[in-house]
Amino acid sequence: MRDLFPELERWRERGEAMALATVVKTWGSSPRPAGAKMAVNSRGEMIGSVSGGCVENAVIEEALNVIQTGKPKLLSFGVSNEQAWEVGLACGGTIEVFVEKVISQ
Secondary structure, X not given: OHHHHHHXXXXXXXXXXXXXXXXXEEEOOOOOOOOOEEEXXXXXXXXXXXXXXXXXXXXXXXXXXXXXXXOOEEEEEXXXXXXXXXXXOOOOOEXXXXXXXXXXX
16 A cells, blocks of 8 residues: 555645545455555546456446545455456456545645
8 A cells, every 4th residue: 555655645736536446355366465455546547456457447437436426335346246257357256345535635
């Protein structure tokens, strides 16, 4: 998370709205461990990583929605989930990602 701070500060200074995505739970094989984080700003720029490939594209889309609505969201991706195959999580595991708006002052 500390490696995200310099860029988050730049975004804050620019007045960007932001969302933070955090892997909160994993089952089986997963690309990133629980606690992995990714930040997204209102321009769709991202830093960090919660998975890889198309999963992150889906998380970015949801993060942009969370920035607009202010409503946090819990996302699940896994091999038993048809969406997981669509977004590329074929590693045999399941992940849950919590996305929340970051309030900067």
